[in-house]
Amino acid sequence: MCIPEKSSAAASRRQLLQAGAAGLAVLAAPAIVRAQAAPKIRIGFWPVAAGLPFFAAVDRGYFKEAGLDVEPLKFAGAQQVMEGMLAGRCDGSSNGTGSANLAIGEIAQPGLFKIFCTNPSNARFVLDEFIVAKDSPTKTMAELAGKKIASGPGIQNVTLCKTMLERAGATGATVSELPIGQHVAALVAGQVDACYTLEPTGTVGRMNGTTRVIEAGVVAKYILGDPMAPWHGGAASLTSEFIKKNPDAARKYIAAYARGVELVRSKPDDARQHMKGYTAIEGSLTAEVPLASYMLYNEFKPSDVAYFQKFYDLFTEKGIFEKKVPVDGLLYKA
DSSP states (O other): OOOOHHHHHHHHHHHHHHHHHHHHHHHHHHHHHHHHTSOEEEEEEOSSGGGHHHHHHHHTTHHHHTTOEEEEEEOSSHHHHHHHHHTTSOSEEOTTSBHHHHHHHHHHSTTOEEEEEEOOBOSSSOOEEEEEETTOOOOSGGGGTTOEEEEOSSHHHHHHHHHHHHHTTOTTOEEEEOOGGGHHHHHHTTSOSEEEEETTHHHHHHHTTSEEEEEESHHHHHTSSOTTSOBOOBEEEEEHHHHHHOHHHHHHHHHHHHHHHHHHHHOHHHHGGGGBTTBSOOTTHHHHSOOOOOEEGGGOOHHHHHHHHHHHHHHHHTTSSSSOOOSGGGBOOO
8 A cells, every 4th residue: 555645754753763762762862871970878877086087078179079969867876887887778888987886787798898997096085984973082004993884875885894894903893884964973973983985975074074084095004904005996987888889889988987087187186176066065165175086097017907806806705706706807908
């Protein structure tokens, strides 16, 4: 049958339009791929000073400059950050997240995360300390024998507190969990005799004239055996799933985070301002609170890994970890 000329022309127009649409789809594909290559990166953080490199990287636009969409997620404690990672609600943690808490997540789900930066502390880079009321007669750790001690919440803090008291000769001390923000008030009210706490608590108590530190850098001394040893108590990480699915974004994120670390190292006074809004640290306290040290994955020496492993092994010995957790397998490899 002969096809009318009008119908033939219409068919040709349809074919032309279909071909044009296909061509536009091809041209649009790179834009779609680019959008998919920049996923939202959800990072859980605990509002403590140790998270400063992350806070600075967000505020200064380091992540945005790298083409990344980073969403900070605030949690009440390190355990909640780890649980968020297990549940798939977080793609990683900022510094300040307890390393032992992360290890518990690793035991629950092997291969959960990779650590790319820690915040080691000791007698020089102070984070951990025992404090008492300003007028307390207690001068040494051993004098805490039989006393009521408050510890920061969570299995990492409580286990460390009990072990350090034992090793310092403070036998018979009773340990109870108490949010760190309540430590100074509890001492002032006489509810407890001492607190195992983290900065800025000691600085807050000193500045308002209510508490004093009896010993700082206690984990390095009593757990690692050297007051100047690096205690890798907190760590920044990314989940292994995120790294696998988004290797390019992971590399860019770590590089931008490292810029935050470098800012803290090279311009600490300038970096301090970024604690505001993320922590309760502000005003004159911002200039006083001690800053943590930081160690990136490519800066670890064998001795650093050994001290980190010694810290983890304590939790295995105490039965908190059901099995040994090898530190080397948790470190990010570029």
